[in-house]
Ligand SMILES: Nc1ncnc2c1ncn2[C@@H]1O[C@H](COP(=O)(O)OP(=O)(O)O)[C@@H](O)[C@H]1O
């Protein structure tokens with residue numbers, strides 16, 4: 138049985154070892170009180186049978202006085218266990234989250250699914266916490282109890298102990314053989330439960346699609362099939378459990394009977410006293426419990442190892458490589474791409490020899506059909522991805538030499554997919570910059586035309602976006618993202634189709650605000666509606682990852698090439714610019 142991951146987790150938590158040792162110490166001390174109690178009882182009973190009542194009472198009083206000590210040790214043991222478990226789990230939680238934050242975007246996007254990450258952060262950590270705090274501590278307790286009681290049995294009568302230690306493994310082995318089929322049933326039930334859950338998640342996350350394609354009957358029957366199987370397997374395992382419980386009772390009675398028969402003969406031979414038999418029987422229960430747990434212990438260790446492994450597997454997550462530059466190196470050159478080639482996946486080049494420049498204060502537009510590589514260029518500038526060939530300089534320094542936190546502080550972005558964090562509207566707008574005043578937030582909300590909507594909400598700007606989630610349209614989300622970028626107001630502004638989800642009227646209004654904001658700013662604007670880039674200084678037209686046309690807007694219109702034909706298609710008023 139491999140337990141490398143458990144060892145790894147414990148090795149990474151050396152600071153918690155003293156607490157673990159303390160936990161084992163309290164457990165050991167409490168376990169020792171059990172055979173001592175039985176031995177005191179034995180002496181008391183034997184002395185009473187010999188009519189030495191005064192001495193017997195002394196032993197009984199000692200046995201009673203031992204109880205508060207046992208209870209105190211039990212309390213301390215549970216107390217330390219709780220603290221130890223949480224202290225082991227907390228750093229894993231934090232380490233795991235901060236690791237995800239500095240992980241390479243491509244690795245996370247390709248290798249890990251959101252559900253998988255969520256399940257590691259949730260179920261695996263919870264599972265590990267339960268195992269460490271519950272099962273493991275319980276095992277330590279039972280194991281120590283069982284060893285201490287076995288020693289107690291040997292002290293009372295080693296001959297009877299040998300017979301007993303021989304009897305238990307045989308009966309336990311028999312029980313385990315029968316319970317194998319329960320395990321199989323339980324696994325089958327868990328698998329079907331997982332399948333049912335998948336159907337339920339599919340159903341609720343895509344309810345409108347499912348309704349519109351009339352597939353809910355099919356979904357219903359798949360779900361019903363899975364839960365029927367869960368029910369069937371659970372009933373079968375319950376039936377086997379009842380048989381096992383009955384057998385267990387029978388076996389334990391037979392075992393006790395055998396012990397009594399041998400005890401009677403050993404009393405006759407003077408090998409054990411009556412008090413000894415009573416003490417032996419009470420201690421033997423703890424020994425049996427310990428033996429019975431061996432199999433359970435192995436299963437629990439396997440389960441713990443699998444939780445620990447899934448968490449340890451996150452250790453090799455490749456982290457972003459940071460350079461040392463944190464200041465702008467060149468006042469005039471903001472972004473320069475020369476002969477940049479890039480592929481997300483091997484053998485599928487997305488960008489081919491891209492050359493592009495943005496000088497200080499320049500606004501540059503990227504134009505092209507969907508899938509032509511516009512957002513990919515934005516991804517490279519933000520260093521979410523790293524190009525394979527060519528040179529990419531930002532603020533006068535090679536992009537690879539930048540400290541990524543410093544670089545990203547200098548960029549204000551409105552991503553193509555409007556993303557809102559868990560939090561209030563205020564928090565969502567203020568995220569980009571520290572110390573933002575409420576007035577600034579309200580002004581930004583007004584600028585993007587959101588104020589009327591926000592003031593209609595009961596909690597105004599303090600409404601949780603989660604709560605308002607259902608009320609927020611794509612366009613409203615997009616406007617919150619624009620307000621966030623405006624508040625951050627970094628030296629380089631990247632707008633990836635910032636108004637794609639707005640209706641034409643709102644787009645014109647927001648565009649006017651964007652135009653004002655962008656005066657004297659360096660910006661890249663990815664445009665879907667060409668009417669929104671009438672005021673830019675330079676346009677690059679992309680098709681299939683190549684720049685097929687570039688120039689000042691008026692020149693491109695005069696050339697009557699790709700950009701011109703796109704403008705004609707979209708009905709952009711050309712005469713104004715060419716005249
Ligand atoms: N994370 C990704 N992994 C693999 N391929 C991607 C990824 N993102 C985009 N692509 C591919 O790269 C190409 C360019 O995409 P993108 O830059 O988003 O285009 P645009 O923004 O111009 O619509 C598309 O063919 C798209 O399928």
Ligand SMILES: [Mg+2]
Pocket residue numbers: 508511512513553633
């Ligand atoms: Mg895009």
